Amino acid sequence: xxxxxxxxxxxxxxxxxxxxxxxxxxxxxxxxxxxxxxxxxxxxxxxxxxxxxxxxxxxxxxxxxxxxxxxxxxxxxxxxxxxxxxxxxxxxxxxxxxxxxxxxxxxxxxxxxxxxxxxxxxxxxxxxxxxxxxxxxxxxxxxxxxxxxxxxxxxxxxxxxxxxxxxxxxxxxxxxxxxxxxxxxxxxxxxxxxxxxxxxxxxxxxxxxxxxxxxxxxxxxxxxxxxxxxxxxxxxxxxxxxxxxxxxxxxxxxxxxxxxxxxxxxxxxxxxxxxxxxxxxxxxxxxxxxxxxxxxxxxxxxxxxxxxxxxxxxxxxxxxxxxxxxxxxxxxxxxxxxxxxxxxxxxxxxxxxxxxxxxxxxx
Amino acid sequence: xxxxxxxxxxxxxxxxxxxxxxxxxxxxxxxxxxxxxxxxxxxxxxxxxxxxxxxxxxxxxxxxxxxxxxxxxxxxxxxxxxxxxxxxxxxxxxxxxxxxxxxxxxxxxxxxxxxxxxxxxxxxxxxxxxxxxxxxxxxxxxxxxxxxxxxxxxxxxxxxxxxxxxxxxxxxxxxxxxxxxxxxxxxxxxxxxxxxxxxxxxxxxxxxxxxxxxxxxxxxxxxxxxxxxxxxxxxxxxxxxxxxxxxxxxxxxxxxxxxxxxxxxxxxxxxxxxxxxxxxxxxxxxxxxxxxxxxxxxxxxxxxxxxxxxxxxxxxxxxxxxxxxxxxxxxxxxxxxxxxxxxxxxxxxxxxxxxxxxxxxxxxxxxxxxxxxxxxxxxxxxxxxxxxxxxxxxxxxxxxxxxxxxxxx
Numbered sequence: 001x002x003x004x005x006x007x008x009x010x011x012x013x014x015x016x017x018x019x020x021x022x023x024x025x026x027x028x029x030x031x032x033x034x035x036x037x038x039x040x041x042x043x044x045x046x047x048x049x050x051x052x053x054x055x056x057x058x059x060x061x062x063x064x065x066x067x068x069x070x071x072x073x074x075x076x077x078x079x080x081x082x083x084x085x086x087x088x089x090x091x092x093x094x095x096x097x098x099x100x101x102x103x104x105x106x107x108x109x110x111x112x113x114x115x116x117x118x119x120x121x122x123x124x125x126x127x128x129x130x131x132x133x134x135x136x137x138x139x140x141x142x143x144x145x146x147x148x149x150x151x152x153x154x155x156x157x158x159x160x161x162x163x164x165x166x167x168x169x170x171x172x173x174x175x176x177x178x179x180x181x182x183x184x185x186x187x188x189x190x191x192x193x194x195x196x197x198x199x200x201x202x203x204x205x206x207x208x209x210x211x212x213x214x215x216x217x218x219x220x221x222x223x224x225x226x227x228x229x230x231x232x233x234x235x236x237x238x239x240x241x242x243x244x245x246x247x248x249x250x251x252x253x254x255x256x257x258x259x260x261x262x263x264x265x266x267x268x269x270x271x272x273x274x275x276x277x278x279x280x281x282x283x284x285x286x287x288x289x290x291x292x293x294x295x296x297x298x299x300x301x302x303x304x305x306x307x308x309x310x311x312x313x314x315x316x317x318x319x320x321x322x323x324x325x326x327x328x329x330x331x332x333x334x335x336x337x338x339x340x341x342x343x344x345x346x347x348x349x350x351x352x353x354x355x356x357x358x359x360x361x362x363x
Numbered sequence: 364x365x366x367x368x369x370x371x372x373x374x375x376x377x378x379x380x381x382x383x384x385x386x387x388x389x390x391x392x393x394x395x396x397x398x399x400x401x402x403x404x405x406x407x408x409x410x411x412x413x414x415x416x417x418x419x420x421x422x423x424x425x426x427x428x429x430x431x432x433x434x435x436x437x438x439x440x441x442x443x444x445x446x447x448x449x450x451x452x453x454x455x456x457x458x459x460x461x462x463x464x465x466x467x468x469x470x471x472x473x474x475x476x477x478x479x480x481x482x483x484x485x486x487x488x489x490x491x492x493x494x495x496x497x498x499x500x501x502x503x504x505x506x507x508x509x510x511x512x513x514x515x516x517x518x519x520x521x522x523x524x525x526x527x528x529x530x531x532x533x534x535x536x537x538x539x540x541x542x543x544x545x546x547x548x549x550x551x552x553x554x555x556x557x558x559x560x561x562x563x564x565x566x567x568x569x570x571x572x573x574x575x576x577x578x579x580x581x582x583x584x585x586x587x588x589x590x591x592x593x594x595x596x597x598x599x600x601x602x603x604x605x606x607x608x609x610x611x612x613x614x615x616x617x618x619x620x621x622x623x624x625x626x627x628x629x630x631x632x633x634x635x636x637x638x639x640x641x642x643x644x645x646x647x648x649x650x651x652x653x654x655x656x657x658x659x660x661x662x663x664x665x666x667x668x669x670x671x672x673x674x675x676x677x678x679x680x681x682x683x684x685x686x687x688x689x690x691x692x693x694x695x696x697x698x699x700x701x702x703x704x705x706x707x708x709x710x711x712x713x714x715x716x717x718x719x720x721x722x723x724x725x726x727x728x729x730x731x732x733x734x735x736x737x738x739x740x741x742x743x744x745x746x747x748x749x750x751x752x753x754x755x756x757x758x759x760x761x762x763x764x765x766x767x768x769x770x771x772x
Contacts, residue, residue: 005533006468008653017535021709037534069474070709072538088531338604340653 001040001064001224002081002114002343004074009343011084011112013037014073015092022067028059035097036089036112040064040075046121046214050239050308054232061228065351076346077231078325079114079149079163079223082339086110107170113163114224116146116231118238119216125182127246128210131217132176133254134245135208136261139221140268140277141292145315146222146234147272148325154339160272160326163223164265172198173205175261178254185210207265217242221265226325226349229314236311240299243306256280272324292319398444399451399666405432406665420526425665429672440673450625452670455663456521457621457635458614458656460548463520464639467545481706481715482543485699485722486550489516492698493691501687506565510558515695517551518544518722520636525664526724536714540721547722549640552633556580583629588637591620592645595638600650609654696723 005012015037024031029044042064044056068075089109091101101108122128147160159165167173172192179185192198201212211218219238225231260278267275268288275288296316303309318324328349332342376389393401409431410424432439472479490512498508523544527537556577563573595616602608617635624634646652700719704712 006471007466013533014535017710017714020711020714021535070478071535072468072471072475072542336604338649338653340604341649344649 001042002076002078003038003040003068004076004081004343004347006072006074009074009340009347011038011081011089012073013090014068014071015040018067018071018073021071022063024063024067028056028063031060031064033092033094033097035092035100035108037092038081038084038089038112039114046119050232050236050306050311053235054228054311057228057231061350061352074344074347076343076350077114077148077224077226078329078343078346079147079161080152080166081112081114082151082329082343083154084112085153086112104170107166110166110169113149113166115163115167115220116222116224116234118219118222118235119211119214120219120238120242121214121216122210125185125210125212128212128215128217129179129182129185130252131242131245132206132208132210133178133252134250135217135219135241136175136254137257137264138241138295139207139219139261140264140275140288141295142219142234142237143221143223143265143268144272144275144288144292144324145237145318146225146230146325147269148223148226148329150326150329151333151339151342156330156333159270160324161223161269164221164269167205170205172203174207175258176204176206176209178258207261223325226328226346227352228350230318230325233311233314236303236306236308237296237299237315239306240303240308240312241295243302244299247302253281272326273319273322289319392447393444398440398448402429402440402448402666402669403662406669410665420522421529422522422525422668425668426672426675429669430675430677431672432669433673433675435673435675435677440669445670445673448666448670451663452667453625453631454618454621455660455667457624457631458617458660459521459524459664459667460632460635461617461639461642462524462656463541463545463548464636464641465643466541467549467640467643468542469644471542475709477706477709478539478542481539481703482546484706485543485702485719486516486547488698488702489547489695490550490554492694496691496694500690504565506558506561509554509561511691513551513554513558515691515725516554517547518699519724520544520548521664521667522724523721525661525668528661535710536717536721539710539715539718543718543722545636545640548636552630552636553581555630556633580629580633583627584624584634584637587620587623587627587629587634588641591616591623592638592641594619595642596646596650599654600648604650605653609651610657613651613654614656614660692725695725699723 003012003014003018004010015033018040019031019033022031029042032041032043033039034041042057042060044053044060047053047056064075086106086109089112091097091108097108104111120131122131143161143164149161149163150156150159152162177188179188189198189201189204192204198204201209205220207221208217208219210216222234225234257280260280264275264277267277271288273289273292276285277288277291278284279286293316296312296319299312300309303312329342329346332345333339336342336345373389376386380386380388406425406428409428410421413419413424413427414421429440431437433445434440434442472482493512493515494508497503497511498505501508503511518540523540526532527541559580560573560577563569563576567573595612598616599609599612602612617638620634620638621631623629624631642651699722700716703715703719706715710718
């Protein structure tokens with residue numbers, strides 16, 4: 001989440017003070033520091049139902065908004081801050097943050113971008129690796145549905161999600177190689193360790209990666225949405241998709257998908273729903289919007305079984321209405337012609353004030 | 364000293380005048396612009412040198428430069444020159460006070476009651492402690508002890524703003540310091556207005572002026588501030604947000620407020636502070652909220668601090684006065700730090716201590732307030748108002764300065 005000055009809605013340094021002064025018992029999950037002082041990370045508790053995730057997010061939002069008000073700062077979502085100056089960012093105290101800053105230099109400050117990571121529980125390491133590969137082709141859909149970072153440095157980037165370009169600068173970003181099972185993953189990771197490239201799995205900034213500490217697969221490509229409702233809807237998509245994949249166990253051709261993965265990711269980042277996705281099996285291009293709508297139709301049964309149909313309907317409505325967070329931000333900018341005002345409205349939207357699409361949540 | 368240096372030049376010049384009819388009379392005073400640029404260069408050099416060598420805030424260098432070249436030490440900046448540059452200093456102080464006022468967000472206090480408690484508990488003991496010290500220890504009359512407390516209870520908005528800007532400070536400690544500074548300045552201004560009435564009552568036995576003058580100060584400042592804020596918002600609403608044109612409008616209306624306040628004998632610092640606060644509170648459409656003053660206003664700030672440094676009456680220093688001044692500063696410091704230590708407000712105790720240290724600066728506004736009152740009663744000897752600035756035997760310097768002030772006696 002972004003921490004903002006209430007005077008001009010630029011990013012401000014407030015994370016450490018916010019956590020120090022916070023009177024919060026952790027009942028909805030964690031609130032913790034991120035790499036720079038202008039960011040705060042929130043994570044829900046592990047939940048079996050998306051409704052539980054949504055309730056946690058609402059509780060976390062309430063805790064954050066009220067404490068931020070006490071500290072004279074504001075908070076909002078969005079994948080990038082539209083006009084902050086990265087050089088003004090300050091690295092948070094902590095050995096891990098120090099180590100990242102010394103290793104990556106200015107990239108660490110430029111990493112003041114904001115993403116939503118979705119964890120889905122797996123029953124075994126082998127299943128986690130299979131799921132990591134199986135989710136790969138769906139990465140563009142998650143990018144397009146979450147895209148909320150059209151502005152950087154005060155400029156319209158023409159991207160729907162410009163955030164991922166900041167992530168791409170890191171040497172271990174990208175896709176998980178074509179690994180078949182947990183044993184191959186361990187072998188690959190040991191190789192990276194032996195070469196001195198990676199020290200822990202945290203160093204792997206893959207789009208989708210296994211997270212053995214949690215027993216999950218982590219989808220890492222989503223921008224932080226502007227509302228907790230869209231965040232919950234994306235979690236519903238992930239949960240339904242994973243159930244569908246585990247149920248149908250489609251044959252994977254990971255190597256072929258890896259050939260087109262970067263291209264498809266670019267299409268989703270640049271054009272959002274209007275992207276053209278390369279199909280390495282059918283050897284054709286398909287509109288991302290079409291793939292996404294077909295996927296949502298396919299997932300109806302799984303969503304119903306998981307009790308999260310209403311959340312997927314929100315995403316479907318968003319697709320049908322061609323409304324994304326990125327387009328909303330551009331729309332506000334067209335009206336205000338002031339990115340300060342755009343961010344101010346984003347803070348109101350995060351607080352659930354004012355009418356917005358996806359603001360109400362499923363009934 | 365300068366006369367000795369220039370006397371041969373003057374003689375040569377006057378000799379030439381007999382043959383070169385176009386030559387003007389030898390300039391006895393520096394042109395305002397020349398003086399402005401000289402003060403700027405000297406202040407900048409000393410400020411940068413201190414910053415580079417000792418890591419001190421530049422503002423200390425500006426004040427030291429003024430002190431060194433002012434009437435008290437080298438005398439290169441004469442009392443007349445100080446009076447000449449006073450409009451520039453007023454403009455500088457006005458713009459800085461505008462910024463402090465614009466940064467004042469009373470809505471924060473409604474979200475954080477502990478902070479409100481902390482602020483009040485800092486302002487009240489500061490005034491009380493200084494008053495008791497000036498009255499009980501130094502032996503001033505109650506009215507003058509109150510006057511001394513009024514002008515010194517607040518932190519120095521201009522200094523705090525300059526240092527925050529210079530160090531790009533952000534975070535809760537900075538936010539607290541800015542809020543405490545703005546609110547203590549506001550409280551100080553109100554007490555100051557009341558003190559103006561007390562001064563009339565004490566020294567003129569003129570109850571009409573004792574009542575009407577404070578009202579004139581407060582209502583006049585409020586009216587000018589409100590009108591100028593309204594004007595600024597109306598015109599700025601026609602322009603793109605954060606545009607250069609909006610910056611010009613903000614500066615122009617602020618300078619108009621400075622000029623109007625000077626014409627109507629209303630304190631500039633109070634008027635501009637109120638204008639900033641009204642802008643902050645009434646700008647619902649955020650018309651000017653994101654528009655910052657140009658970097659150039661820091662040039663004016665340098666002039667302000669050089670003038671402040673030059674105005675400090677070091678030539679009247681005695682050990683007794685020095686000890687009294689140090690005593691006052693210690694009492695003031697202890698009151699502020701202790702109040703912050705005792706107060707809550709959701710900030711950890713070590714950081715509250717930092718806030719207590721951050722609000723210690725005492726500078727330009729207090730000096731100007733003292734001068735405003737001194738302008739009314741230049742005959743007052745050993746006034747309590749000079750206590751914080753090394754108490755003077757007479758108010759001759761401020762009185763002469765006030766010759767250009769609308770508050771002049």
